[in-house]
Amino acid sequence: MAKVGGIEYKVTNIVASSNLGLELDLFMLARDIPEIEYEPEQFPGAILKYDEPKATLLLFKNGKVVCVGCKTKVAIEKTIAKTLKLLKPKAKKxxxxxxxxKFEITNIVASASLGMGxxxxxxxxxxxxVEYEPEQFPGAILKFREPKASLLLFKNGKVICAGSKDEKSIQAALRKAKRILKPFASKKAK
Structure with missing residues (x-):
């Protein structure tokens, strides 16, 4: 758990994209590598899942990959390097x-508690x-343009923050949310 402005938060998922510099035959990879699933009628990319570090990669014919599930940049680096090592010998070109x-972070998701209902x-x-339709979803959605982030707000003060590309933006969004939402603290704080 990290802390900013009295708010404890935890990065729960980082989405990153990369280009492995390979041309891939996804049918062959799915046939030869048990961890790879490929159903082109469902989705144009193949899916590769790892247990360590825990991650899922979307693989595309042009060598581009999208990595989800990692919680740190180090885990992303390891996962993408591991994927390159696995796929390079089987690449078409x-x-x-x-x-x-290299990889680019496209989204970071963090969970936090504002410490107030x-x-x-x-x-x-x-x-x-703010959008709130309790018949459809129990949380409200708060969108910030600056820093760019969307926050799911729950009655118990728990928050899911997504849409930022770096941890500083997550921290800024959480601080801003706490400041804006403080006047709306409920008596049912947990």
């Missing part, structure tokens, strides 16, 4: 030689950028 593939009805009524 090597389009770019690399020892250590929230009156979601009043929040939805008073704050413009």
């Amino acid at each position: 090597i389009t770019k030689t690399m020892k250590k593939p 929230l009156d979601l009805y009043t929040i939805a009524y008073e704050i413009d950028d």
Whole structure:
């Protein structure tokens, strides 16, 4: 758990994309590697799952990959390097030689507790950028343009923050949320 402005939070998922510099035959990979699933009628990419580090990769014919499930940059690096090592000998063609593939973080998801209960009805009524439809989902959605983030807010003060590309933006969004939401703290704080 990390802490910012009195708010404890934990990164629960990082989504990253990379290009392995390989041309891939996804049918052959699914046939030869038990951890790879490929059903092109369902999805155009193959799916590779690892237990350690715990991650799932979407693999595409052009060598691009999307990595989900890692909680740290180090885990992403290890996962993408492991994937390159696994796929390189089976590639149709090597389009770019690399020892250590670069990756770009496209989304970070974190969970947090604001340390106060929230009156979601009043929040939805008073704050413009909030959507709340309790018949469909028990949480309210608060969207920030700056820092770019979307937060799922729950009555018990728990928050899921997504849409940021770095941890500083997550921290800024959580601080801003606490400041904006403080007047709407409910009596049922947990």
